[in-house]
Amino acid sequence: MGIRRSVALWMIGSLVLSLFSFPVFAAQSDRTSDPVSLLKQMSLEEKVGQMMMVGFYGSEPNADITRLIREAHAGGVILFAYSQNVVNPVQTAHLTNGLQSLAQETRLGVPLLISTDQEGGVVARLTTGATEWAGNMALGATRKAAYAYQAAKMTGEELRAVGINMNLAPDLDVNVNPANPVIGVRSYGENPQLVADMGAAAIHGYQENVIATGKHFPGHGDTNVDSHLGLPVINKSREELEKVELVPFKRAIAEGIDAIMTAHIHVPALDNTPDLPATLSRPILTGLLRQELGYRGLIITDSMTMAGVANYFGGVPKAAVKAVQAGADIILLTPALKTDEQIEVYQAVLEAARKGEIPVEQIDQSVLRILKVKAKYGLFEHRFVDPADIPDHVATEQHQRTSMKIARSSITLVKNENNLLPLHLKPDQKLGIISQFSLIDRVRSYHAATTEIYHSQVNPSDADIQAAVEMAKTQDVLLVGTYNATANPQQVKLVKALQQLHKPMVVIAFRNPYDIEAFPDVPAYLTAYGFRSVSLQAAVETVFGDNQPKGRLPITIPGLYPYGHGLRYDWNDTDATSDQLSTSQMDANGSKEDRLQELDSSK
Structure with a gap:
């Protein structure tokens, strides 16, 4: 049976099983709202705030994040280990509960998207007390899509158990350049179909528990400059991009991925505006991703503090406005910007919307997408988690054995x-x-x-x-x-x-x-x-x-x-079970993994 057919059969089975297997976490009496009606109640200030994903230093809620949620109406928070947000599972659960409490106390009480980069392997924020995974290129070396699914499903379960509801993964870059300084083993490999197959399996695994985010569109795999430090240029024709970089993203869209992250790379074949990163390009985000590829999910920028975008077009506030104008739904900020500076970014986007430089209709479309995905993952009803349940979901014997x-x-x-x-x-x-x-x-x-x-x-x-x-x-x-x-x-x-x-x-x-x-x-x-x-x-x-x-x-x-x-x-x-998943490794729902066949040996 071919991989495409087997994945299709697995998806049908997964759809049925998902009706009975979506995780149930600590329930609470909470305000619930229909996204459309909730949007109508929002002021412009609250709408723009929903488009901000902010960062802060601290292992518990403090004055900085309180200001960002109350003054900038932030609809999302990103967590890092270096900023002491993520220390261990119990601490992280208390932090996310505290953040959601701050959001609940706002006028409309909209829950937060809380994200982190838990790709596995070399990029993982929650490591102490959580399951460690070998990473994407290791998965690519196994040639088993079932493993990619399992690792993502279990990672997502652990994240959701500590209150993180959005994972900035999987990495869908095709690492065709050995000198790539920023992707490397974060990629499944150099073969576009391998990356697409493994990525598709991971997307379904993550999205049983958390929002998956494919990155970095339109493809960061053939660069020799780190976009944290400068602006990489991809000098490929549109035909070449179609054969390599775009393959995994097209597949991800077909599989129903809920979020895609932009890349701070310049791609002249897609937009020849000098020094323009894809993150700020309307032809790339709206023309290619939305209109040509038919993507309807969230578009989130990579960190706007990275040099590949922050050093161009007048700094982060102006670049953020340009990113929204290009079609981004969520502006990603990090603790590299002080709280006052993050509020300046919010105010710049708000002012551009007030002046009509960003159409209100576009703002409404972005916010509706954000609210719908929050509703899809049950955040209005289940924004909080119970730290007492963590041992049942995090670093379990099954997870560590599978890893x-x-x-x-x-x-x-x-x-x-x-x-x-x-x-x-x-x-x-x-x-x-x-x-x-x-x-x-x-x-x-x-x-x-x-x-x-x-x-x-x-x-x-x-x-x-x-x-x-x-x-x-x-x-x-x-x-x-x-x-x-x-x-x-x-x-x-x-x-x-x-x-x-x-x-x-x-x-x-x-x-x-x-x-x-x-x-x-x-x-x-x-x-x-x-x-x-x-x-x-x-x-x-x-x-x-x-x-x-x-x-x-x-x-x-x-x-x-x-x-x-x-x-x-x-x-x-x-x-005897080296090339198959044994029944002892299946979860209580049965064998979704069985439906993912080993990738064809020619790949």
Whole structure:
């Protein structure tokens, strides 16, 4: 059965099951309103406020966020770990309840959209006390859409349990540029159909519990500039964009995704206005996304504080006005802007609406979309959560078991000269570890005679390198962890210095899988696609033969290894369920996952 047909059958079944499986959280007597009638009651000030998603510093509601909700009528809040919004599940639940209480006390009591970036892998805000996931490129390496669905469903359940109702995921970028500094392993891979299939499964998984947000439209995968720091330019024809970047977004729209995030990238083939980011382009947001692709959900900007948009067109307030004029429904702000500055953004959009620079009809359309999605996810009736229920939904045994299984299935053995792996060390052989991420506790359960040098810097100093070499001289075998080595010359210098010792050496890439480009003659090379605990554990298990490497490259390593490459050990895999989801892993609703077949091996 083809993947498209199997997904279609799964969707029909999911629709039936969803009638009985939408999560029930702490109910409360609350004002409820029909979106259309509620819109009619709103002042222009309240309408514009609904279009603001704001940020603040603090682990509990404070004066800053109170001002933004009361003075700017903010309809949404974004949470980060760096701003201390997200510390642990119980704290987060109390915070979101407090935020929703502030919103409930406003004139109309409209509940908040509360969002975060919980992509999994390297981008995750809620980590302490929550399930850690291997991430999108790891999922791409498994080639199993069922895994993408499961990870998203369980992630969404955990977010909703702590009061977060909108996830800024999945990433639908096609990572065709190995030098991409901002996407990389956040993408499912370089194949547009793989990204589309995995993304579609994730969308349905997320949207059983929270709003999914596909990003970054029209596609951030072929950039070599970080839009946090500058404005990337995509110099591709419209035909090329149709074949690659737009494929996953078209699929997401067909699957009913509720939100799409814009990209701060300049795409001359879609809008040749000089230095104009897609976020501020009406031909891209309204012309292409709304009119040509027929998208009816929410359009949310990427953070308006990023240099790719904030440094152009007169700063954030003016850029925000231009984004709304282009067709954005929600302006995303972060704590990088002080509270007064975020209020200035709100006031700039409000003033533009008062002057007719933004038609009131357009404002009404955006706010109606926002209210409808809040109603769809039951926020008027179930805006609060019960912290006592968290253990039943967050970091459960089932979630952690599934996460570990996915991580194990993702590990990709790229090179294995003379069958160096799996390691079979004699008790008196010395193993030396040099890594940015500590592995020694995991490794010592396999081999006691182990020494580790752990360096916390992405680029180790010359002194760090010399210390690692001196330690390595006394070892029999070396295990080296790298992290985006191709972009960090001191890591490359370290690996090459260790190679000069001519010891058996295994390199594990703990982020982008391209590191071997910088040292192609290392004897053995694994890629784990991330540094979360499950990826570290799965990588160590694979090194010592407790896990069969099943992953296949979801990208090409230029000049070395093709898309789809992946070695296995020369022994039978005793895990009878390695390519199927066992019945013990199905949830109580049955087997939605069964309807997602393994992706065709040609992908």
